[in-house]
Amino acid sequence: MGLFLGRAYAEDGEWDLAMQMYTEALHYAKEYKVYNVAGYICTYMADLYHFKDMYNEIREKYAEASSLFSKAGNLKSQVYAMKNLAVEYAFIDSFLYAKKIMKKADSIASTLRLQIMDYNIANAYANIYDLQKRYDLAEKYYKKAISLDALHGMNDSIGLADIYVASGKIDLAKELIDKMILRDSLNYLLNELYVEIYKSKKDYKKALHFNEICFNISDSITIKQNKAKVFEIEKKYNHLKIQEENGRLKNAQQRFLIYFIITLAILIISSIVFYFYRKHTKMQLHWQEEKLYSLDKERSEIAAQLSEARHSLETIQEDRGENIRLQQKILSLSKKYKELQKQRLEGSAIYKKLSSLLVKPQPNNNKPLLTDKLWNMLVIELSRIYPGFRSSLYEQCPNLSEEECRYCHLHVLGFDGNNEAVLLNINPSSIWMKRTRIKQKLGSNLFKEQTLHNILVDTFLN
Incomplete structure (x- = not known):
C-alpha cells in the first residue's frame, strides 16, 4: 500500500x-x-x-x-x-x-x-x-x-x-545524424550536434541556422515546462483547497459529534434525575396519603370511642375523667391531621405550578394564568385533601356561583391579594370586592370579624 x-x-x-x-x-x-x-x-x-x-x-x-x-x-x-x-x-x-x-x-x-x-x-x-x-x-x-x-x-x-x-x-x-533527423527534425540534441558539426567545418551560416533551431526548440520546451509548472501549481493549489475543505468538514463533523454526545449525555442525565425526582415525589405523596389515611382512621376510631364514652357518661358519672382524656386526644389528632393536610396541599403539583407562575414575570400578558385545565386540577386536588369542602360551601350557601366557588378553592391556598390578582389577571381591588361579596353570602353576621381565608379554613375545611 x-x-x-x-x-x-x-x-x-x-x-x-x-x-x-x-x-x-x-x-x-x-x-x-x-x-x-x-x-x-x-x-x-x-x-x-x-x-x-x-x-x-x-x-x-x-x-x-x-x-x-x-x-x-x-x-x-x-x-x-x-x-x-x-x-x-x-x-x-x-x-x-x-x-x-x-x-x-x-x-x-x-x-x-x-x-x-x-x-x-x-x-x-x-x-x-x-x-x-x-x-x-x-x-x-x-x-x-x-x-x-x-x-x-x-x-x-x-x-x-x-x-x-x-x-x-x-x-x-x-551521415548518422542525417538519417536520424528524418525521423525527428525537432530533436534538440540532433540539432545541437549539427551546430558542432558545421562549426568544425567552419560553415558558420549553417551552424547559426541550427543554433536558432535549438533556441526555438529550447523556447518551446521552456514554454511547455512553464505551462506544466502552472498546471502543477494549480493542481497543488486545488489539492490544498480540497484538503483544507476536507479538514474543515472533518472538524465540523467532529464538533457536531461532540455536541451530539454532550446533548445526549445531558438528556440521559436529565432523564435519570427526572425519573428519580418523580419517583421520590410519588413515594412522598404515597407516604403522606398513608399517613393521612392512618390519622383519619385513628381519628374516626377515637371519635367513635368518644361518642360511646359520651353515651356512657349519661349513665356512669365516674367515666367523666376518661371522657375528657378522649376529647383531648381527639383534639390533638385533629390538629396533626390538619397540619398534614396543609403539608400535602403545599407539596401538591398544582400548588407548585401556581407558585412557579408567580415567580416568573410575564409582561404584556392579557390572559388569566389560571387556565381551565389548572382550575380543574385545583378543584380535584382540594377534593382529595378536603373531601367535604365543596359540598360544605354549597350547603352553607346554595346561591354561591360556580366562579365564586372556584375562587374559594384558590383562596384556600393562602396567596395574598396581589398574587391572586396576577393569577386571575384582574385588579387587586376586584379581589377585595370578590372576598367581601362571598363573605356576605356565607353569612355576614356569623363571620363578621373573620377574614374569608380564616372562615374557609376554620369552618369549611373541617
Whole structure:
C-alpha cells in the first residue's frame, strides 16, 4: 500500500510525501522479508534522490536494491540495479569501481541469456567509456547496443554521433545524424550536434541556422515546462483547497459529534434525575396519603370511642375523667391531621405550578394564568385533601356561583391579594370586592370579624 501511495505522490510532484511513504513501506517490506518489493522501493527512492541531486544517497539505494534483489532471486532486476550503480560511480570518475560492478553484472546477465540484458550491459559500458573519454571503446559498445535493440536505437545513435563529433569523425557523425533527423527534425540534441558539426567545418551560416533551431526548440520546451509548472501549481493549489475543505468538514463533523454526545449525555442525565425526582415525589405523596389515611382512621376510631364514652357518661358519672382524656386526644389528632393536610396541599403539583407562575414575570400578558385545565386540577386536588369542602360551601350557601366557588378553592391556598390578582389577571381591588361579596353570602353576621381565608379554613375545611 505504501509503495503505491509513494508512486502516486511522486507522480504528483509530492516528493517529500512520496519519500515518507517509501521509507515506511521499505521498513515493513524488510521486516516481513519481502525482498523483491523492498528492492523496487529502493530503486524508486533512488529516482527521487535524482531530483534533489543527492548522489551519495542514490548510490546507496542502488547498492541496497541490488542486494535485496539478490536475496529475492530476481537476477534481472539485480543486473539493472548494478548497471545503474556502475554508471553513478562513473559520473564521479570512479571508473575502476564502475567496471568492477559491470563485470559482475555482465557475469549474471550472461546466465539469463536475454537480449534485453545484453543490450543494457552494452549500453552501460558505452556510457562509462564515453564518460572516461575512451571513444574507441564507447563507439564499440554503442554499435553493439544499437544492433541488440532497435527500440532504444535513437538514444544510442545520438550517443554514437556525439562520440564521432568528440573524436573528430565529423563525416560519420553527419551521415548518422542525417538519417536520424528524418525521423525527428525537432530533436534538440540532433540539432545541437549539427551546430558542432558545421562549426568544425567552419560553415558558420549553417551552424547559426541550427543554433536558432535549438533556441526555438529550447523556447518551446521552456514554454511547455512553464505551462506544466502552472498546471502543477494549480493542481497543488486545488489539492490544498480540497484538503483544507476536507479538514474543515472533518472538524465540523467532529464538533457536531461532540455536541451530539454532550446533548445526549445531558438528556440521559436529565432523564435519570427526572425519573428519580418523580419517583421520590410519588413515594412522598404515597407516604403522606398513608399517613393521612392512618390519622383519619385513628381519628374516626377515637371519635367513635368518644361518642360511646359520651353515651356512657349519661349513665356512669365516674367515666367523666376518661371522657375528657378522649376529647383531648381527639383534639390533638385533629390538629396533626390538619397540619398534614396543609403539608400535602403545599407539596401538591398544582400548588407548585401556581407558585412557579408567580415567580416568573410575564409582561404584556392579557390572559388569566389560571387556565381551565389548572382550575380543574385545583378543584380535584382540594377534593382529595378536603373531601367535604365543596359540598360544605354549597350547603352553607346554595346561591354561591360556580366562579365564586372556584375562587374559594384558590383562596384556600393562602396567596395574598396581589398574587391572586396576577393569577386571575384582574385588579387587586376586584379581589377585595370578590372576598367581601362571598363573605356576605356565607353569612355576614356569623363571620363578621373573620377574614374569608380564616372562615374557609376554620369552618369549611373541617
